[in-house]
Amino acid sequence: MKKEKKWPEDWQEVNPGCMVFRPGSAREYHTGSWRAQRPVYDNSRCIKCGVCYIFCPEGCISQDADGYFVADLDYCKGCGICAHECWPGAITMVEEG
């Protein structure tokens, strides 16, 4: 009897062995909620080199239609590596309000 409920709440709803029978469920947990700072892009300085995309440990930076880079704030944990690695200094870390 494999339960397909999204998230178990009561102890009786936890699947045996805490098994998960849906693929990709980790995507629903937004680790962006852990953030204390977020990256802000200044596209006038961006040279579209893609270094921020390569260095992001979360893999949550992607290119928009114009080729500029943007972080997915659902998953960005605000580690600041992109800002540290950005050569033209196009990224600044700003405190979350």
Next chain:
Amino acid sequence: MEIALAAAEVVALCRPDVIAAYPITPNTHIPEHLSDIVAEGRLDADFICVESEHSALSACCGASGAGARAFTATSSQGLLYMAEVVPIVSSMRLPVVMIIGNRALSGPINIWNDHSDIMSQRDAGWISMFAANGQEVVDMAVQSFKIAEHRDVMLPVNLNLDGFQLTHVVEPMMFPNQEEVDAFLPEYKPYAAVHPDNIVSMGTLALPEIFNECMKANDEVLKGSKKVILEVWKEWEEKFGRSYKPVESYRTEGAEVLLFAIGSMAETAEVAVDQLRDKGMKVGLLKLRLWRPFPFEELREAVKGAKVVAVLDRAVSFGGPGGPVFSEVRSALYDEKDRPMIISEIIGLGGRDVPVGDFVKIAEKAARVAKTGPEEEYEIFGVRGS
């Protein structure tokens, strides 16, 4: 036949799919003989010669997750080496069966029998049973697979037998044949199996928001497994005529003094009880067979009427409240209205021989302290110089 070899023979009858084990005295003969059986072609199984016990249990965990019937065996330091994986197997609800030849934990290094190895894994969430002689090893090995794989259980089981005192002892035993084992133990049908066609994740992460619920769920399953264990034992008695109970009583009628033993020392204690009964002492023996889930009701029923219970442990909790079995027995009886005095006698550490005379002395001490009160928190019995 030597009991360890017998254990290997009967495990082979249970048709395991994967055996991953690393040798360690005194249980070596179990995986070694199983490797012979596989090499001879008598058992169609994958015998994985892993490089350590940690890998052994990890391999069994993975194999069981893929839907295989998995088996391993170890002792002492080997059990500690795989200890990191032990609670993982139970929390993943994988029915791995492990036979442990109980051996003292180092140090100093000692390869002989005591229970300190399994007592370090009390809280790991496995079903835990003790065999007191060769026949019980044979019977309980088959029972272990059936209990573990039952859909209401799906928990790993460890079967404990005393290292050297049982593993290297030659006894006559009655074996079920292959047809009888196949009838008793059907093919393993896993609840879930990791396979490209199946969508399942095993060994998942649980954040604080859900972890408590996961622990409660597994605790309830372990407690509820006692019902299945009793059913399997009833079925075994019907098919093979040998009965098993969580707590066995020996000559306890009207007993005021009870000895409480676990493992093969219980058989020696029986002789002591016979001798004391012949002298007119009202003494009896309780033998614990089921360690986890702890048999609270059976224990409370079994000690009724006794004035004192001497719990014999083969392991010591340094600086603690006595032997592990003693602590749990005393805790289980604490709230009872009429409870006996309970004393802790730690015997036979590191394979020290405990002859009948020592059990007689302990029973006589118990009878004495029943009147005068306990003399110490616990006693490591028979230490020279004390």
